[in-house]
Amino acid sequence: MTQLYKESKEISYYMCDRHQRVTLSMLVNLLLDVSEKHSEGLGRGETYVKEKGLSWIILRYDFDIQRLPKVNETVEIETVATEYNKLFTYRDFFVKDLEGNELIKVTATFALLNHSNRKMARITEELVEPYKAVFSKRIRRLAKPQEIDNSVYNEKQYEVRYFDIDSNHHVNNSHYITWLLDSLGSSYLSKFEITGGTITFDKEVNEHQIITSVSSGRKADELWTDHVITSDTVRHCQASFKWKTVEKEG
Amino acid sequence: MTQLYKESKEISYYMCDRHQRVTLSMLVNLLLDVSEKHSEGLGRGETYVKEKGLSWIILRYDFDIQRLPKVNETVEIETVATEYNKLFTYRDFFVKDLEGNELIKVTATFALLNHSNRKMARITEELVEPYKAVFSKRIRRLAKPQEIDNSVYNEKQYEVRYFDIDSNHHVNNSHYITWLLDSLGSSYLSKFEITGGTITFDKEVNEHQIITSVSSGRKADELWTDHVITSDTVRHCQASFKWKTVEKEG
Numbered sequence: 001m002t003q004l005y006k007e008s009k010e011i012s013y014y015m016c017d018r019h020q021r022v023t024l025s026m027l028v029n030l031l032l033d034v035s036e037k038h039s040e041g042l043g044r045g046e047t048y049v050k051e052k053g054l055s056w057i058i059l060r061y062d063f064d065i066q067r068l069p070k071v072n073e074t075v076e077i078e079t080v081a082t083e084y085n086k087l088f089t090y091r092d093f094f095v096k097d098l099e100g101n102e103l104i105k106v107t108a109t110f111a112l113l114n115h116s117n118r119k120m121a122r123i124t125e126e127l128v129e130p131y132k133a134v135f136s137k138r139i140r141r142l143a144k145p146q147e148i149d150n151s152v153y154n155e156k157q158y159e160v161r162y163f164d165i166d167s168n169h170h171v172n173n174s175h176y177i178t179w180l181l182d183s184l185g186s187s188y189l190s191k192f193e194i195t196g197g198t199i200t201f202d203k204e205v206n207e208h209q210i211i212t213s214v215s216s217g218r219k220a221d222e223l224w225t226d227h228v229i230t231s232d233t234v235r236h237c238q239a240s241f242k243w244k245t246v247e248k249e250g
Numbered sequence: 251m252t253q254l255y256k257e258s259k260e261i262s263y264y265m266c267d268r269h270q271r272v273t274l275s276m277l278v279n280l281l282l283d284v285s286e287k288h289s290e291g292l293g294r295g296e297t298y299v300k301e302k303g304l305s306w307i308i309l310r311y312d313f314d315i316q317r318l319p320k321v322n323e324t325v326e327i328e329t330v331a332t333e334y335n336k337l338f339t340y341r342d343f344f345v346k347d348l349e350g351n352e353l354i355k356v357t358a359t360f361a362l363l364n365h366s367n368r369k370m371a372r373i374t375e376e377l378v379e380p381y382k383a384v385f386s387k388r389i390r391r392l393a394k395p396q397e398i399d400n401s402v403y404n405e406k407q408y409e410v411r412y413f414d415i416d417s418n419h420h421v422n423n424s425h426y427i428t429w430l431l432d433s434l435g436s437s438y439l440s441k442f443e444i445t446g447g448t449i450t451f452d453k454e455v456n457e458h459q460i461i462t463s464v465s466s467g468r469k470a471d472e473l474w475t476d477h478v479i480t481s482d483t484v485r486h487c488q489a490s491f492k493w494k495t496v497e498k499e500g
Contacts, residue, residue, distance in 0.1 A: 013286065014279035014424065016417035023413050029264035036263065071417045161432045162439045163273050167266035167321045174264065179488045182411045186457060207436060 002132045005038035006078040011069045019246055021068035024181065024194060025174035028061070031093045031106060032173065034077045042130035049127070053115045058173060059088070060109040060142065061199045067103045068193065073218040074098060081131035085139050086122050087111060089131075109140075145198050145240035146218070148226045155217035160209050170207050180227045180239050183213040190246070192223070197241035199213070205229070205236050252382045255288035256328040261319045266468035271498055274431065274444060275424035278311070281343045281356060282423065284327045285399050292380035296418070299377070303365045308423060309338070310359040310392065311449045317349070317353045318443065319384070324348060331381035334387050336372050337361060339381075354362035359390075395490035397447050398476040402468035406433040410459050421455050423429040430477045440496070442473070455486050 015026040022030075039045045049055055055104045078094040088109050095104035114121040125135075158179050166172040177199070181189065205211055211231045218224040223244065229237040265276040272280075289295045298405055319325045329345040338359050345354035364371040375385075408429050416422040427449070431439065455461055461481045468474040489490040 012283045013417045014283065014422055017413055018415050018417065018419055020417045025413065029262070033262045033264065123457070161428065162434075162436045163267055163275065163428055163432065165268050167263045167268065167270045169268055172264055178411065178413055182413065184412075186412045 002080050002082060002134070003038070004078060004080045004126065005034065005041065006076055007034050007037060008074055008076050009034075009085040009098070010074045011071055013071050015239055016071045016189070019193060020071045021193065022070070023178075024063070025177040027068070027095075027106075028177060029172070029174050030077060031079070031095075031108075034056075034093070035079050035091060035108075038079055038081075039063055044127065044130055049112075052125075052127075054112050054121055054127075055168075056089075056110045057113045057201075058108055059111050059201055062107045062142070063194070063198070064105045064196045065103070065194060066101075069095065069097075069103060075103065076100075081128065081133040082178065083134045083136050084128050087120060088139065089123060089128060089133060090140065109142075143198070145200060145238040146224075148214055148216040148228055149219055150216075152219065153214050154183050154185055155189065155212060155214045157212050158182075160205060160207050160211070163205055171207075176201070176205070176229065176237050177205045179211060179213040179229055180215070180237065181241075183215045183227070186216070186223060187231055188225075192243035193246045195242050195244050197239060199237065201237050202235050205231065211236060252330050252332060252384070252477055253286065253288070253292065253380065254292040254328060254330045255291065257284050257287060257325055258324055258326055259284075260324045261321055263321050266321045268440070269443060270321045271443065272320070273428075274313075275427040277318070277345075277354070277356075278427060279422070279424050280327060281329070281345075281358075284343070284345050285329050285341060285358075288329055288331075290478075294318060294377065294380055302377075303368060303448055304377075305365065305418075306339075306360045306369055307363045307451075309361050309451055312357045312392070312446075313444070313448070314355045314446045315353070315444060316351075319345065321355060325353065326350075331378065331383040333384045333386050334373055334378050335386055337370060338389065339378060339383060340390065359392075393448070395450055395488040396474075396476045398464055398466040398467075398478055399469055402469065403464050404433050404435055405462060405464045407460055407462050408432075410455060410457050410461070412457075421457075426451070426455070426479065426487050429479055430465070430487065431491075432463040433477070434475060438467070438475075442493035443496045445492050445494050447489060449487065449489040451487050452485050455481065461486060 009030050011022050017023050017210050076096045081091045083090045091108045093106040112121040163176045164171050209231050213229050214225045225241050227239040259280050261272050265272050272376050326346045331341045333340045340356045343356040362371040414421050414425045459481050463477050463479050465477045473493045475491050479487040
């Protein structure tokens with residue numbers, strides 16, 4: 001039996017956008033908060049991992065969104081580490097309303113970083129045993145975000161801000177999402193709301209860097225957008241998102 | 251007897267900076283969340299005020315900080331509307347640790363905005379009665395933030411981002427604070443932590459605007475900084491902050 005952990009979260013006004021829905025950035029903050037609590041409860045929290053000279057890094061998110069929670073709504077966030085192999089662990093998150101309806105499913109792919117050589121470390125049984133995740137040799141082959149369509153795109157530059165670096169001493173994950181989405185511009189973002197997508201992280205963005213976020217609507221289907229974050233010649237992050245026309249709040 | 255309202259809040263990793271302390275921006279988000287709950291409980295929430303064609307705007311914060319809460323700490327936030335006159339209401343916030351020690355006191359000055367003419371509205375008994383705040387004719391005369399010292403300063407520009415606009419359809423208060431502080435630069439911010447200060451809001455920043463945040467250390471005392479946010483010839487916000495050398499986490 002895998003270990004399931006859940007926690008209620010209330011969606012506050014400051015977590016929401018003008019459509020009264022939680023932003024994707026804030027959603028990710030809430031999910032990671034819940035997964036860290038899960039790990040702490042199993043004696044595998046950040047401090048434990050750090051003492052071994054390691055840290056978990058996120059390589060990928062896959063989102064499937066029925067409905068984004070709205071301001072003042074209380075939701076239940078469930079999480080479970082489902083599977084691991086020697087390089088990756090996979091964790092699912094389910095956001096449910098108070099009637100138990102699934103609003104959002106997110107799968108996150110994690111890897112272990114060795115602090116001394118800055119390389120990926122092998123995942124040991126000892127580290128993941130308490131989660132009761134299933135070991136499977138198979139490394140999942142997941143579709144990459146689509147390359148951007150070079151003919152029609154928006155481009156914006158962002159400078160990493162002092163407070164973008166969080167208590168883990170890294171640019172908080174949520175800021176990549178803000179950079180990815182903000183580059184679409186307000187005319188797109190006011191009209192459409194997100195229903196799913198994939199984000200992959202390649203190389204970390206550091207303090208003082210200026211990054212370029214490029215986004216592009218697909219010619220074949222304007223309800224898909226593709227994204228890339230780069231600096232100089234380095235690619236930091238890629239994403240593809242699916243959208244639908246915004247449903248106005250009643 | 252004035253109406254006191256309180257709520258516990260846990261400080262999550264994403265609310266904190268590299269010193270493991272809650273950021274001033276996130277602190278303000280938490281305070282306003284608690285004050286909105288207070289108002290809702292008294293039947294004077296945002297919806298009630300909106301139906302009257304009005305909304306509360308914040309004109310000023312005065313901070314007195316003994317210690318900023320740290321990551322994973324649970325604090326109690328108490329709030330009380332202390333006093334009002336025909337133009338302003340004053341609300342105090344107290345952030346306490348679980349032993350009841352006062353960590354932070356914040357006083358916020360609110361005014362009422364009339365949506366139809368965009369002017370300040372007179373505060374009526376009916377609107378504020380449930381808070382049991384004291385009516386006092388006297389309008390508080392509070393010291394303004396100090397003008398910046400033009401000889402030594404940092405300056406940065408920021409573009410308002412799509413997600414800076416929150417569910418109230420305004421640039422969320424917390425972003426002004428990020429702009430004010432970020433302009434100090436990381437060498438200052440890594441060395442010092444905030445112990446108090448004052449922020450005053452003059453004119454709202456709108457979407458698509460580019461603002462300039464200027465900050466300056468006082469010649470006479472480097473533990474004070476003065477700040478102004480402008481766009482073209484308009485002043486949006488001013489602040490003065492007091493600092494002390496950062497206390498490293500043990």
